[in-house]
Amino acid sequence: MTPEEFRAAGHQLIDWIADYRARIAELPVMPPTEPGAIKAQLPDAPPALPESFEAILADLDRIVVPGLLHWQHPRFFGYFPSNGSLASVLGDYASTGLGVLGLAWQASPALSEIEEVVTDWMRQMVGLSPAWSGVIQDTASTSTLIALICARERTTAYALDRGGLQAEPRPLVVYTSAHSHSSVEKAALLAGFGRQNVRIVPHDAQQAMRPDALAAAIAADRRAGATPCAVAATSGTTTSTAFDPLEPIAAIASAESIWLHVDAAMAGSAMILPECRHLWNGIEGADSLAINPHKWLGAAFDCTLYYVRDPQHLVRVMSTNPSYLQTAADGRVKNNRDWGIPLGRRFRALKPWFLIREQGVAALQARLRRDLENAQWLAGEVRTTADWRLLAPVTLQTLCVRHEPNGLDADALDRHTRAWVDRLNRSGAAYLTPALLEGRWMVRVSIGAEMTERAHVAALWQAMRQAAAAPLTV
């Protein structure tokens, strides 16, 4: 495709995306797609000869859109908001169009330095001290893996330079809570700790890790001859937006010389609001921190900010320096390849750079405050409606809700919950994610898609009551 062909096709595609975003509210949020239905529409083998761009574009309408869950839909209340704000989308378009790679500073100086500046802008926006250095990773899952590997290497004084984890005389232990994200346990297993060395620290009634229980677990492990290595705490858990109390946890981590990683993937965006920052009091005592501007804030996926207090340690664990990557600038510049797992890197900083500049911090704050207010409005409705219950504090924009009609035992209630949310999702009117809370199914309402206004939340609430009021099928 020549630049002139790209110009023509690109204009078509821009119009197509603009139209998609403009009419998205008219689409069913979830498609009725059956497994295998998309595959069945595609040829088994690749084409030997070119197809027209029109044919490809037509397949977006014919095959792709009818097979998508529409994350940008104003009535999307599932998982978490994954806002691909259109200014940020354009930043990503610039990145892909430029087609440059950040293997080393010299391999694209602007890529490296704009990332440095924008991660520092975000540091200021969430109220972190200048002691933190940031880099962009793909996801919080990867960031947690990096954090636990860095913890492992700090505790073992760089066992990777010797016999690795397998040469350690005593097992290293990782602490987290049952409400941390599933990626924490996954990271611990991938990093080689083993499931037996992952301690699930008990939580309190608000699903927050109990510092006294953490201290007790560490003491028990020391008595048993194990080596406490890291604690993975959460600022804003996936299920109920619980905040592990970072101040006492950081004090324990510091006293015990263990690594503290904080997963603020979703709730980190809220810290651009000064009134929310009390929720992560103690954050300055952490060793590493992940925030996903690709969630609520609006940076197009993927864009996870990973902050550390000791970048030298990170670089020592992650660095590679073969001759073909060396340049004259080394030693005077930040080589981002030494801050994560992949060598190749996109120009991802353009996504938050475009977003923050086109919106301005004040408008981003206003949008998040709108969502907090919408969540409180819905919480008020749920609280004052018969048979409906809020199951956790509405700390930010997520509600944990259950419809509890009289006369259902626990199992029947689980079936009722899953049935009505399934009915609602299949109707296309809205999308919600059910989840287990303390062993029982309930429904998460995650408010904060960029297009979601009060009217959409009100429509959701009506659809929820309708779906739950259908004849019980228990």
Added chain:
Amino acid sequence: MTPEEFRAAGHQLIDWIADYRARIAELPVMPPTEPGAIKAQLPDAPPALPESFEAILADLDRIVVPGLLHWQHPRFFGYFPSNGSLASVLGDYASTGLGVLGLAWQASPALSEIEEVVTDWMRQMVGLSPAWSGVIQDTASTSTLIALICARERTTAYALDRGGLQAEPRPLVVYTSAHSHSSVEKAALLAGFGRQNVRIVPHDAQQAMRPDALAAAIAADRRAGATPCAVAATSGTTTSTAFDPLEPIAAIASAESIWLHVDAAMAGSAMILPECRHLWNGIEGADSLAINPHKWLGAAFDCTLYYVRDPQHLVRVMSTNPSYLQTAADGRVKNNRDWGIPLGRRFRALKPWFLIREQGVAALQARLRRDLENAQWLAGEVRTTADWRLLAPVTLQTLCVRHEPNGLDADALDRHTRAWVDRLNRSGAAYLTPALLEGRWMVRVSIGAEMTERAHVAALWQAMRQAAAAPLTV
């Protein structure tokens, strides 16, 4: 930004990218940027209020473009071709504009199933048997890490479910060659093996791993009480495009029950040419394989294909299944989150899907053959020119070259090599990556940028001779 504002700004950006690609040959390939020069042009703090899109776009011209190494430039001969072919760029634009996430099949059925179909198209294009299952990862580095973790878990019968690597009684060992990519050793260290348990198997005069030396190293480790675990072989090494002989290596791996991972990051694209496939004879005996269509083939970065022969094993190592990710379709569908490290996934399949359809396989083959011919042409020029030497066979599109004027000892020759390539790169006329080969500096010429025609290679050759002919500064 509203859809209508996006429409207007998007058209501007499309024109800007089309103009950039159309005039890219007029730009110096490498910028004269000094460390810190980009940062100095940016505000220290984020803007509270919005800026116009015009101001942001203007900064692409004012700050970004003058600070980039232009990877899409027709006289870019550094590292490897990282072609962001414009059809593929549009596929990425569709992905970012749709803003959907593949947390689970149900979280976007079309995202999952088109990935399944396109990775199978690519499997057919490179001539692999139907025994392989593919998934898209970000990079070959990450894929190697996944492969070594999977090897670790197969050898230990899922130690991750018990005490992890740290509970293994005997050290697990990884084998590779000095010419494998730096990411292999990095992956082994991150996976916890430890540097002492990474064996560098000797290579032959063509930089290919010696199977007899591999067998000897394995035998020595078994005698010493260690457990051979994995061999990471390379199809097309970074420095000189050497091909480790897969047939005998696979036979050893099979006999010893150790994992064989093949890194075909760069050269895997060549396997769409049937005449190249003899180079990786034996590939069907590997356990895992990484190919980067985001290099020579033209898929916009990032797009690494990771193929495995035993997907159940991969899923068992990588899977997580918290309640909030469960859906009614589980068990009948492929959940890509269980095939890699990150949970969140972009709709990356659109990049190869658009590329393969807009080009057709025949045109992709023709472009790669053009590059192979250009490499042979330059090889002929180098061979027949006094004082110039080819240091390795030109198997595909990379040349290892040195200018060796009379009377220089080895150290002086190293200084001369680095000096002339630095002069050439700074001139902006072309970009080359120097590297060490058998302990001495030489220059890699990696041909295959999409816009590179014979005339650009001829211009490079003239610029090389000019740069090398400048007064010696040794």
